[in-house]
Amino acid sequence: MSIDRRISTLDEFTIQQLRNFPQATGELSSLLRDLGLAAKRVNVEVNKAGLVDILGDHGSVNVQGEDVKKLDIYANTQFMKVLQHGISCAGIGSEEMDDIVVFDDEISNNAKYVVMFDPLDGSGNIDVNISIGTIFSVYRRVSERGKPCTKEDFLQKGRNQVAAGYMVYGSSTMMVYATRRGVNGFTLDPSIGEFCLSHPDIKCPHDGNIYSVNHGNFFRYEKGVQEYINACQKKDKSNGGPYTQRYIGSMVADVHRSLIKGGIFMYPGTLDRPNGKLRLAYECNPFAFIMELAGGRATDGKIPILDVQPTELHQRVPMFIGSKNMMSELESYYK
Numbered sequence: 001m002s003i004d005r006r007i008s009t010l011d012e013f014t015i016q017q018l019r020n021f022p023q024a025t026g027e028l029s030s031l032l033r034d035l036g037l038a039a040k041r042v043n044v045e046v047n048k049a050g051l052v053d054i055l056g057d058h059g060s061v062n063v064q065g066e067d068v069k070k071l072d073i074y075a076n077t078q079f080m081k082v083l084q085h086g087i088s089c090a091g092i093g094s095e096e097m098d099d100i101v102v103f104d105d106e107i108s109n110n111a112k113y114v115v116m117f118d119p120l121d122g123s124g125n126i127d128v129n130i131s132i133g134t135i136f137s138v139y140r141r142v143s144e145r146g147k148p149c150t151k152e153d154f155l156q157k158g159r160n161q162v163a164a165g166y167m168v169y170g171s172s173t174m175m176v177y178a179t180r181r182g183v184n185g186f187t188l189d190p191s192i193g194e195f196c197l198s199h200p201d202i203k204c205p206h207d208g209n210i211y212s213v214n215h216g217n218f219f220r221y222e223k224g225v226q227e228y229i230n231a232c233q234k235k236d237k238s239n240g241g242p243y244t245q246r247y248i249g250s251m252v253a254d255v256h257r258s259l260i261k262g263g264i265f266m267y268p269g270t271l272d273r274p275n276g277k278l279r280l281a282y283e284c285n286p287f288a289f290i291m292e293l294a295g296g297r298a299t300d301g302k303i304p305i306l307d308v309q310p311t312e313l314h315q316r317v318p319m320f321i322g323s324k325n326m327m328s329e330l331e332s333y334y335k
Helices: 010-020 027-047 070-085 123-128 215-220 223-233 251-261 280-293 324-334
Strands: 057-061 067-069 089-094 113-121 132-140 161-169 173-179 182-189 194-199 210-212 264-267 297-299 319-322
Touching: 010 027, 010 182, 010 194, 027 070, 027 113, 027 132, 027 161, 027 173, 027 182, 027 194, 070 089, 070 113, 070 123, 070 132, 089 280, 113 123, 113 280, 123 132, 132 251, 132 280, 161 251, 161 280, 173 194, 173 251, 173 280, 182 280, 210 251, 215 223, 223 324, 251 264, 251 280, 251 319, 264 324, 280 297, 280 319, 297 324, 319 324
Parallel strands: 089 113, 210 264
Antiparallel strands: 057 067, 113 132, 132 161, 161 173, 173 182, 182 194, 264 319, 297 319
């Protein structure tokens, strides 16, 4: 992957894409710029979280039964409001909310897209200053335009996504997004307050030497997963090793590393949670879309993640995602 030193902001990049495709309406570009704006607002609060009363639990529990952090609420509100005030989004689904939110007004009812997002992935790490992020996906509506969007717009296979992306709030703040034309990464330049193209045309290396998994659950995983983890630990120079285990506990950070450097991220089901903990719509589908377009792969252990038919908004699935050759080796054990 080559790094283009000529600076291009997110706005400039999306406008240039429009110039290359004159038939485009510009709605998707507008939507991506709205998401970038919300991310910048969240980034400001994340960076000063230790200085204001925004750390810690909110005191409520979300639909997943998880404690909600104060920053979860703030991030959810920012993304929802920015999309509602734009012109390209008919409604949203959020990991933090029980049901979809329909933007029932004339402009929104004529909008082409709906958006699903996890407003602050890895929020359990907020209090200890570890990288966290936002994940989003964009679908073209299947309901009739001119009318309010419906739940069917949100229960589409991941293969139907027209765009997906994530933001990492870490040592630098990045926005990575994918359309069918490729995957591009932008780094926030705080001096001008703009996301600037820093990682054009991202390609995931076919091989890597990092595996990410919660080793504490090893004896609760299926035999095939255990065998693959054992194989990773035994790698040496003769067969692509040695491997290193890295597990942050923030999916955005773990998968971002695998995308850029090569590697594999695993969140298998366990004996007590056969479907794992990751949400298909808000976490797995967006990352699977990005990884496949970058040359990697993502499955639930049986079929590609993007081919799983959602039956509910907060459906959970096991997740295996990463470099093409590492995924193939995993499957030789898992099957």
